Amino acid sequence: MRNRINTLQFLRAFLAVYILLFHVILELNNQYKSQYVLLSRIIANGYTAIDLFFILSGFVIFYNYSHKIGDIKGARNFLIKRILRIYPLYWIVTLLTVVTLFGLYKVKLWENKELLFKSLLLIPQNGYPIVAPAWTLSYIVFFYIIFSLVMFKPKVFIPMVSCWLLAIVLNLFEIISLSKYNNYLVSFLFSWMFLEFFMGCLVAYIVQKFHIKYETYFLLVGMFLYGFSCGFNFEIHRLLSIAAPVSLVILGLVLVEMKYEIVTPKLICFLGDASYSIYIMHYLVTVNILIGVTKVNQLEKVIDYNLILLIILSLGVIVSILYYLFVEKPLVKVLDKIQYKFIDTYNISNNP
Template identity: 30%
Template sequence: MKNSNLKRIDLLQVYRGLAAILVLFFHGSVILSQQFNQQEFFFNIGGVGWIGVDFFFVLSGFIIYYVHQNDIGHPNKIKSYILKRFIRVYPLYWTILICKIVALFFINYGNSTYDLSFLSSLKNISLYPQKERLLNVSWTLSCEVFFYIIFGILIVVGYKRFLPLFILWTTGILINSVWFIESFQGIPILNLIFNTINLEFLLGGLIAYIISTQKITFKRGLFFNYLATFLLALFLTMYQSQVIDDGTGIMWAFAFALLILGSAAVEINKTIKIPVFLVYIGNASYSIYLTHGFFVSNIAKVMTKLNSSVVTSPPLVINAVALMIFTLTIGLGCLVYSYIEKPLITLLRAQLLPRKLT
């Protein structure tokens, strides 16, 4: 199956930004609740922000298949694929990781202790799964890299030869989802391989396959968007009412998959004018994602030192302060993107990706 006329879908970039902001609200609410002694922010909407990770994973599965579908079954494309994926993930991650290590010597992280042994450091650098990490959010990057490896195997061997491995792998995931295998939790690499989160990447890939092989009309795209919006609102209501809990990621992933399917169909069929700043925030989503914890924590510390009374302020004032901190964090993440991530990627692509590989 070939599709050489891939259309850029800007809505997906907007969704990447939205996913990053959801995670920011989740982690930011936790951090500020500790520093401001406030139990709830924004009516606890931030408490469901963890679904941003599920959104990210479905988006990643979609984007990887959508962009690299023509490489499948062509082993000569693997070098370009590996270099592109490496450049996308590791350079900025290593930059932020180094900053975190340096910060450990100057910033008080309370009772937190970090393992800086050679083996642990090597695992942090390579994103090899482990229980304790220098960057908490890096566990999601380990999942991303593993999916990249699986997709790389698909590129090399093609659909038919990949099928037996795919069946074995997905069977293990499904067995683990139904019959919880406790030993997997004690062995990080097995937990990574058979984690049900992998189904979210596969769901995104399936949606990309449907978009690439089926003509989905504009009206059907709108229908999928409406259905996804209804499901997300329903799940949010159920979550806030404690009918469902944090272990329902695949439910949210299904709704996000419908949203992506509908949005992709709508934009492929009709040109949509999307505000440039929303696309820009989407482009900066990786920088925002990697840096948001550091910025929220330290901005809050500075504010409490400058004005300690903020801790005892009424809830309305504290929520306004939290919103200001989150907005500033997004802005700083965008600066990291513009002045570190983007130049770094441009430089490395020019050096490592000759034109014949692009």
């Protein structure tokens, strides 16, 4: 089994840049009344990036850690490693957001203690956290907890998780109705999005356990179905119209790389490595700061709309990459040293 699948770096790089573009175009269109018609069409299905993000996360975790299922120490180490990967960098961005919004707009986020507390711990809430895109991290962290429990005691927790997933499916098809409770926490716990993580796990299981031919067909069929669904917006659930084709794309990409020698460009690998920093930092730079300052100062009166877009996108990417180089990489090295002192660590590549 390969430790590192380079084609997944392409997906990570694509996700990071696409989500940045999605948020910037969305906010600028709200501000300037749809000046960016062509780009708006390109990002019209930007919400599907979340489906890819969740399925990819499930694949990577199962692919790298499934051999540790039943290993109590491995479960503990896995959860510690994931927590240290997610929270410290996220906390820094949250703090920067709080300080920035007060400095620029006199918004005192610390006065809303519930928002601050839930945002810092990534506890699900009825609304967005302080770092808006981080709502997805609440799902990621919960999936990590579930997976660590399965690793810890598979005989106990696999049946429990199976029942939970069955309840999600039954609720999805309205065989049982949990929406009647009208509670955001219930909605979170039984969200159909958790199924996407396990679709990624299923793809990883297939890759590990079966020798599959015609790998190119999986890739092409997945891409065709995804494009077809995005183009026609069928009235069927995203699990079928988006998540299923995306799963086929990931399966095809991995199988193709395992069969052929594919060289991933260094720039793509670099952006893939920096994808987490881009994801959590870009909103602060582009939306909270640059678009906000542009609106307050009415810069569109002196700068062309397209130039405004180019400046915001460029600075969003540049600052996020600087955050990766000068904050994430040094911090990860420090955290790795802490892990080596207190827990057994594993040489796991493709960290989501």
